[in-house]
Amino acid sequence: MASIAGKKSGLTWAVQISVAALVLLWLFPTVGLFVSSFRTADQISSSGWWAALFPAEQNEVYRASDPDDTRVADGDNFVVTGNIFEGDPREIRSWGVSSRDVSAYQPGETAEMKDGETLTLESDGNYVWRGDDKQLSGRGQRIFITATVPPDFTTGNYETILLSGSGQDNMAKAFFNTLTVTIPATIIPIVVAAFAAYALAWMEFPGRALLIAAVVGFLVVPLQLALIPLLRLHLEIGIGKGYLGVWLAHTAFGMPLAVYLLRNYMVGLPRDIIENAKVDGATDFQIFTKIILPLSFPALASFAIFQFLWTWNDLLVAKVFLIDSTGSTTVMTNQIVELLGTRGGNWEILATAAFVSIAVPLIVFFAMQRYLVRGLLAGSVK
């Protein structure tokens, strides 16, 4: 196959380039958010994030230090020396001493000003300002520079979002709330569904086919239908809005997919092993825990990833079953939506908050992609 395709090298190049273009197009949005989360509010609002990746030319104004305090006698004249950058050096491309011509001089050149004083500026920001007693008095000389600013990134946004921020800007609580929702809501359905899947795959009883068909049907029932009746039910039986309600809801909403995936996998396990175990006197419970569960690990992992991503990323179920009017149990997705409403222009907060919530699923995704793909294939390709 490869040899046949390899003959058309022109086409292969076209394919390579189009794939590269598609990948870049698909990555571009996420990278934009990622880069923005490391920029300060000023940087974000003054230039597009793509500009942040390259050194930029920037015009800045500085002042030489106050001559009355810092001037040193040098013969008849006085000298003020120093560096215009205070611990934040950049490379000066050109400079000037008047706002009308901000790039009149190259670094190293000496500017002679109208009243006879001189100023020399090196490319690293060191300056020497000479003049007589009258000239070197009052305020420091203004220096206009055009500098190349290297790409500049900060982790300050993350500090705000995770540690120091107050109120809505702090996601730490929402992060733990999300975790609190997600972990039980991932583990419990697996246990329940695994037993059911085993019964549907390896036990004989009347109505089995009907049940499997029902599970397939439940796969597509929109959970929108469940919102009102279940919220009413939860309020009536006293669960109310809270973690217990959202765990139950996620468990049940994940159940059809869990049963379906696990049953399809378990049906494919070799019959001999199970029958031999039965002949040897193992009970169904033993067969399940000792043989089926360990063998089904790939399917369990697949579902676990699905359920984890789904519960972590969920907004609707949390809004309906969990978050009450006090908002103390808010999850990250909900907090981000609220930020979009109240802090719509503060991209440094928004981008960082969004990235904090995206980071965990992304790690899970890249670490366990194999199982995710396998689960997707088992779930839809039949």
Next chain:
Amino acid sequence: MLTENPAVLGLLTIVIGVGGCLGYFYFSNLILDKLIFPASGPKAGSNINRANMVRPWLFLFPAIFALTLYLAYPVFETLRLSLTDRDQGGAFVGLANYHQMMAEPKFWEAVQNNMLWLIIVPAASTAFGLLVAQLTDRIKWGNLAKSLIFMPMAISFVGASVIFKLIYDTRPADQNQIGVLNAVWLRFDGGIGSVLFLQVLPSLVLLAFAGIVAYVAWIFARGIVAKGEDKSVWLLPLRLFVAVAGLWLIWTSLSSLLGIWTTQLPYGEPQTWLTIPLWNSFLLMVVLIWIQTGFAMVILSAALRGIPEETVEAAIIDGANPFQVFFRIKVPQIMGTIVVVWTTITLTVLKVFDIVFAMTNGQWETQVLANYMYDKLFRANDWGVGSASAIIIMVLVTPILVWNVYNARKEMK
């Protein structure tokens, strides 16, 4: 209080939940075998048989309980609620809620937008997915490329909304644009490049789209008149529907073709993209397409690998070019998978809520059914109309539900 700490509470729930489940399964089996039907004594044989008849239901009980209470019961309860009025103490009001809903322009806006979503998102995601799957099949770094295009699957709809809001961001004309879309837009000045990219290219895309739609509609419509086709009764409505929908789509694309060449574009002015009706719906769809393409790609790529190599080799030996191999040999063989991908994405689209909720909240004519329903339920507190719109979503899903169950049953036989 220690027990009020959510982390401790969560841990406790995991232990109680998982332990409870395992305990339930273990002890119910134990009780069944040792107490109710002991496998000893005079009736040992029949007891074992009886125990084995009961056991599947022990295993199934929690799952069935959850499914019934959380998925089956709500369907009927929602149906009942949609026929009652909350303000009248839950009195039965017949179809009044549906009438009220039908009289609202916002509802029809949602239906219309949902139809657009239903056509465009599955079509675009499947097409992109197929394209990427085919292209990455033969190149060395194909797996890396796939993994990167698949990545948005892990990103929440809310996260994706933030990502794309940054792309669509608008600044006043005298400032640097920080949204990519506006930055690109301001590069167009009405010159030859603008004509090429904003008029010629979209025209070609529209023409190609209309062509494909015409082809598909013709395949379906042909069966109404032509001989030798399957003329079963239940296919006729489907054929008619596809034909009519096809005609409508062709008409829409041709009329927008005219629009492309007659509209004066406001060059040089930054646009607030999410407030321009119709365009904003498309921009929201882009978010979902971006997410779903990876899903389509993964499944279609597996299907492409499953194609027997002999068929492709035979076609190449017979002189087929790569495009013919793809469209005539490969696509027909994975048609079943394409349908599955299409329907799965259709289901996702019907339930899409987060994207619209986070980005526009249905303003500027971007409403969709799921968000309309949320609006009615939790903002207007109108459970009747909210339930009615949920039932509409259920009705739209039902054909897929029936089709899936039908296929699943066929397979098991």
